[in-house]
Amino acid sequence: MEELDCKTAFTIPLFGGIPVAESVVVTWIIMAALTIAAAVLVRGLTVEGAGKKQLALELVIGGLYDFFRELLGRDGKRYIPYLITVGIYIAVSNMIGLFGMKSPTKDVGVTGALALMSIVLIEYAGIHKKGPKNFLKSFAEPIPIMLPMNILELFIRPLSLCMRLFGNILGAFVIMELLKIVAPLLVPVPFSLYFDLFDGFIQAYVFVFLTSLFIRESIE
């Protein structure tokens, strides 16, 4: 059961010690890897005569961009880079179990932070589009009796986002750990393919998909 713990990687000796979780450290590693990879990949991009590497890069980033643009509509263009970033981050986090690290998304603190940012972004998008007054009014729509529901939604949406991601990744992690104990050789490979790659990708997709749907809803 020790694997289920979210360990503290180290403690900052300030204010009586601030514990830094393992997930944060793994996130730093992911951030560093993504940034370096991005910096290396975008080197030598050309407008004409693109190489295979550039075409693949454009296919992925352009594809993600178009995917979000379709979901968000024309007014939501400014939120696309954030959604792409979160999508890549969650996907990489979910799959990092393949490299022997613990997924940061297995930590409810990380998924909670992601969901918190999502709800802030959703409501910010609504305020930005409608103005504060109309934004507040939109809580009483379509009929005033929906007011408590709409306010509840403010908490339910991030909670569901957070818990769905956390639960899926934790569940996959638990199953994988149990499998490794029962049959450490070869058997975990197909399961790892499913839980780490497929489920990891699906959960990343679901998270950004729902976030963009909510943003779309709030800017409409």
Next chain:
Amino acid sequence: MQLLRLDWNILFTILNLIILYLAMRHFLIGPVMGIIEKRRALIDGQLKDARDQKEEAKKLLAQYEEVQKGADEEAAQIIERAKCDAGKAYEMQIAEGREQAKRLVADGQKTVELERAKMVQELEAQIAELALCAAAKILAENHSKETDRMLYERFLTKAGERHDADGA
């Protein structure tokens, strides 16, 4: 055991996410989308250029056709004028020719008349001579007043008739 851990690390994760967002925007999404956008602009520009050139070509063609039409018309006019001129010249020449012919005929007639008049004069002179000769012969052979008178009368009458017939 810390399965659900909610503490400072949420703040760290949020900071991480914001930094990662800025990094990705700056290093990955910005450049790639910039390139895609530039390429789109380039293609759009080229398409627009092609459209413009096509338009220009169409305009030129229309102009050219108009010029050709003008040239055709001018050519037709020139031919028409040339035909007209040629017709006039032809008629003028014909008229001239006719006049000349008339003049020639008139000249010829005049000449013929002059010749005839001359011939008549000559004939008259010869006749007069012959008459004189005859008269001299008669006078020489047979000298009677009566015959003389008769001969003379007859001669006069004949000559007068001829003279009258000439209409002189």
